[in-house]
Amino acid sequence: MKQLEERIRQEGLILSETVLKVDSFLNHQVDTQLALEIGQEFARLFSGKPVTKVLTVEASGIQFAMAAGIALGVPFVYAKKKKAVTLSEKVYSAPVHSFTRQETYQISISHKYLGPDDKVLIVDDFLATGAALVGLVQIVREAGAELVGVGSVIEKSFQEGRGLLEQMGVEVHSLARIAAMSPGVVRFVGETDAAAEQTKENL
Amino acid sequence: MKQLEERIRQEGLILSETVLKVDSFLNHQVDTQLALEIGQEFARLFSGKPVTKVLTVEASGIQFAMAAGIALGVPFVYAKKKKAVTLSEKVYSAPVHSFTRQETYQISISHKYLGPDDKVLIVDDFLATGAALVGLVQIVREAGAELVGVGSVIEKSFQEGRGLLEQMGVEVHSLARIAAMSPGVVRFVGETDAAAEQTKENL
Known part of the structure; x- marks a missing residue:
């Protein structure tokens, strides 16, 4: 999601090679318009599969579960x-x-x-180690519900979360996938080092 | 807000004279359409006063702050x-x-x-003792921001929260005001005992 990647470049604060702060627009102060568009993007990515319920974990997943619920009408x-x-x-x-x-x-x-009648889309703000999302997947399975997939707003692709979920047979979509980061530089998946460097001055 | 009062009557679980559970539609499972309408109602109640930012506290205030932010475009x-x-x-x-x-x-x-440039509308799911909302008001004042008012989804009018906020000079609007409740019966402010009793069979 290009608009999201641009906001991460413009406003994200990279505190270390693993810590990214996006609290000016995603998870402390929230840009409601962007959140709504994130919900629409999740609905688009998982379209074609019926969803009866969106699931997340408090607190910072709530605004995106709300947005996805609005987009899907559930x-x-x-x-x-x-x-x-x-x-x-x-x-x-x-x-x-x-x-x-x-x-x-x-x-x-x-x-x-x-319960068993539910078709569940799980969403959260971050997919990194995958700990919270794996827990939600376990709960969906324990409930006997059908898991449609997992949507994350930002994925730290250099951490193990996506791999863990895919090993569990889960379909994963992330709206911004970070391949690597260091103070001042963020490189998204599919982007060359040079492209990431070129954006450095904006940070 | 009539629709909200009806949902409280239909789905609210009154566990004691002070504990009301509304987690089937407001604060565990969330009816996204109702939440959006709650946001529009807050925007209507505080219309005429410019708002630059909605403020709440995690976790169960988030869906209503999001809805109010959507309605107000902030x-x-x-x-x-x-x-x-x-x-x-x-x-x-x-x-x-x-x-x-x-x-x-x-x-x-x-x-x-x-900060001092902000005109802030505070919202939360419940106004009861007022503890969290008084804390948010203190923070708005410490920041030098202008407080537009406080909106709560459900007010337990038999507790001291509204009084505390009004003593601080705060304008308070609640969408459902509960005057009294006991297992099986909820009486809203302005309603007679008889009206509350008549709805008892729906609970």
């Missing part, structure tokens, strides 16, 4: 990271290890909102 | 509950006490995304 469900006091019924759950925070947490979804 | 910002590893710059922050969870946490917003 509800979305977000997995909770903490068991809520008011979430007393039975839940599907999976452990997720956060490499950024160096901690393992549980994600959970009520049995009421996912 | 970005939204969500306060984080934990300091992120990638959020290293200066932040505005406020302590919030959660009575549901019996814990106090910090909410924070980067200095980059809120």
Whole structure:
């Protein structure tokens, strides 16, 4: 998605070879128009397959699940990271290890909102190690629902997430795929080093 | 908002005189069409006052901030509950006490995304004790931004939140105002006991 790649070039802050901040337009301050277009792009990429529900995990996946739900005309469900006091019924759950925070947490979804009749599109802001997305895939399978695929807004293609999901037989689409990055330079998949260098002055 | 009151009557689960679950359509599974209409209603209620930014707190405020941002054509910002590893710059922050969870946490917003030029509409899913919303108001004032008002989807009018915000001089609009509830019965503000009882069989 060209427009997204341009925004990453213009506004993304590369703090190290693995840490990219996009909190001016994607996951702290959110450009609502861009988010809507991201939802439409997910709907286009997975068109032809019926989807009954979009699934994500709180918090930064919510705006993109909402946008995809709007584009597809279906509800979305977000997995909770903490068991809520008011979430007393039975839940599907999976452990997720956060490499950024160096901690393992549980994600959970009520049995009421996912079942064998559902055809599920999973979306999230980032696909990197794949930890959260693998957890969501496990939950979809445990629920007996059909998994349509996984859509991520930004993929760090140099990390193992896509490979893990593909090994599980999951169709993956990412709207911006980063092959490599270093402070000041981001190279997208399919782009030459020279092209990445040329954009360096914009960063 | 009549449609919202009807959904609360049809699908809300009243677990006690203070705990209402609306996770089938508002804050676990989300009806995207209803969320969009909630955003339009916030835009209508605060129309006539320019808004440059919608503000909320993760996670369950995000879908309504997104919807209000779409209706108003502006970005939204969500306060984080934990300091992120990638959020290293200066932040505005406020302590919030959660009575549901019996814990106090910090909410924070980067200095980059809120400032004296902003005219801010704050939205959230619930207004009950007001703890999170008072924290957001404090942050808006600390940033020197103009506060347009606070919009909540559901207000528990029998709790102190609205009073606290009004004492701070804040304009408050809620789309459904619950005067009282008990298992099986919800009475909205302005409604007689008899009207609430009549709807009991739908619960």
